[in-house]
Amino acid sequence: MKAVSISPEIPIAKDLAIHGGEPVRATFLPYGRQSISESDIEAVVEVLRSDWLTTGPKVAEFEEAFAARVGAAYAVSFTSGTAALHAAAFTAGLKPGDEAITTPLTFAATANCVLYQGAQPVFTDVCPDTLNLDPDPLQKQISSRTRALLPVDYAGHPADLAAILEIAHRHGLIVIEDACHALGAEYNGRRVGGIADMTVFSFHPVKHITTGEGGMVATNDPKFAETLRRFRNHGISTDARQRQNAGQWHYEMVFLGFNYRLPDFACALGLEQLKRLDENLARRRAIAARYTAAFRGTPGVIAPSVRPDVNPAWHLYPIRLDLERLTADRGEIFRALRAENIGVNVHYIPVHLHPYYRDQFGYQGGEFPIAERAYDQLISLPMFHAMADQDVADVIRAIEKVLAAFAR
Numbered sequence: 001m002k003a004v005s006i007s008p009e010i011p012i013a014k015d016l017a018i019h020g021g022e023p024v025r026a027t028f029l030p031y032g033r034q035s036i037s038e039s040d041i042e043a044v045v046e047v048l049r050s051d052w053l054t055t056g057p058k059v060a061e062f063e064e065a066f067a068a069r070v071g072a073a074y075a076v077s078f079t080s081g082t083a084a085l086h087a088a089a090f091t092a093g094l095k096p097g098d099e100a101i102t103t104p105l106t107f108a109a110t111a112n113c114v115l116y117q118g119a120q121p122v123f124t125d126v127c128p129d130t131l132n133l134d135p136d137p138l139q140k141q142i143s144s145r146t147r148a149l150l151p152v153d154y155a156g157h158p159a160d161l162a163a164i165l166e167i168a169h170r171h172g173l174i175v176i177e178d179a180c181h182a183l184g185a186e187y188n189g190r191r192v193g194g195i196a197d198m199t200v201f202s203f204h205p206v207k208h209i210t211t212g213e214g215g216m217v218a219t220n221d222p223k224f225a226e227t228l229r230r231f232r233n234h235g236i237s238t239d240a241r242q243r244q245n246a247g248q249w250h251y252e253m254v255f256l257g258f259n260y261r262l263p264d265f266a267c268a269l270g271l272e273q274l275k276r277l278d279e280n281l282a283r284r285r286a287i288a289a290r291y292t293a294a295f296r297g298t299p300g301v302i303a304p305s306v307r308p309d310v311n312p313a314w315h316l317y318p319i320r321l322d323l324e325r326l327t328a329d330r331g332e333i334f335r336a337l338r339a340e341n342i343g344v345n346v347h348y349i350p351v352h353l354h355p356y357y358r359d360q361f362g363y364q365g366g367e368f369p370i371a372e373r374a375y376d377q378l379i380s381l382p383m384f385h386a387m388a389d390q391d392v393a394d395v396i397r398a399i400e401k402v403l404a405a406f407a408r
């Protein structure tokens with residue numbers, strides 16, 4: 001059923017900030033933000049004083065520490081999660097004429113990396129509970145052109161990896177897991193990072209750890225790791241530091257790559273941030289538990305569901321609005337929460353509904369009803385490591401206040 005707009009006969013609570021009342025908070029609370037410590041700053045400054053600003057010793061140190069943390073044999077760093085996805089798509093061998101199957105409920109970069117390779121992203125609808133790629137309809141989308149599957153761990157809840165990997169093995173496909181939300185998540189007791197053929201992470205400031213911009217691909221396959229390293233360095237077989245150390249000038253470009261190298265000072269920041277990952281995850285899990293407990297009794301809120309076999313990383317805390325119980329749609333509730341100084345956000349406009357995808361591929365809406373329906377309901381609440389207990393209480397109070405005002 002379509003959401004109804006606020007109807008004139010239902011009284012508007014006078015104290016909503018959007019109607020001129022006092023906001024729940026005096027200052028704006030963002031939905032996500034980085035945590036930077038003095039040791040982070042010192043680590044970056046130390047590299048700035050050293051000989052290597054770009055690929056230096058911190059790159060390998062960060063990659064080794066990261067691989068160990070996520071339970072993968074190798075990790076290769078990139079200038080962004082998007083660059084890391086591009087490299088994974090290249091390494092999976094995607095080329096014109098190929099297809100890769102992914103979810104529409106993601107950031108556009110997940111599907112764009114397939115297009116960078118001249119291949120075609122094919123969307124499939126999501127599971128109604130987790131909003132992750134649904135393995136059942138996915139099976140029906142597999143064709144002789146399919147080369148890769150690209151599940152996304154939406155909000156930090158791992159996708160149905162066992163089912164997706166089983167399908168991939170049966171059809172000889174490569175699984176690139178977009179875990180940009182899921183650093184530190186666990187699936188069936190295993191860490192996200194060592195499960196799929198390649199797992200992609202992002203270090204954008206709203207993520208669990210940051211390098212400013214940055215990304216990583218984790219893999220257990222030594223050949224994939226080598227291709228990934230070359231891809232981020234123009235397709236060249238050695239880097240400048242290796243040549244200097246070997247007293248060599250000769251290098252060979254063996255395929256067409258890019259400059260996607262993460263600088264040494266960014267890796268120094270990543271190394272320091274990684275030391276606080278467990279603390280960050282624990283805080284996010286505590287905030288999620290508090291939200292979920294609070295919203296159990298709030299009409300109009302559907303809290304995110306968690307499957308029994310996973311421990312999510314909670315990059316986001318996306319609630320869904322039970323629109324049948326509300327007199328306003330998501331847009332009005334979003335604006336009312338923003339007026340209360342709660343920095344809510346929406347993740348995501350389904351990728352196939354963006355003008356570029358509509359124009360290029362003829363999507364009109366209605367193709368993926370579960371994802372599209374979820375999009376009409378979704379609101380991401382503030383979720384980050386440095387949120388104080390009072391911030392969490394403010395969000396809960398604002399949700400209760402706004403939804404009570406729009407209760408049917």
Ligand SMILES: Cc1ncc(COP(=O)(O)O)c(C=O)c1O
Pocket residue numbers: 080081082083106107109110152178180181201202203204213214215
């Ligand atoms: C699911 C997903 N994939 C890919 C990306 C791209 O990562 P980056 O911003 O580091 O390029 C993001 C970033 O927000 C994301 O959320």
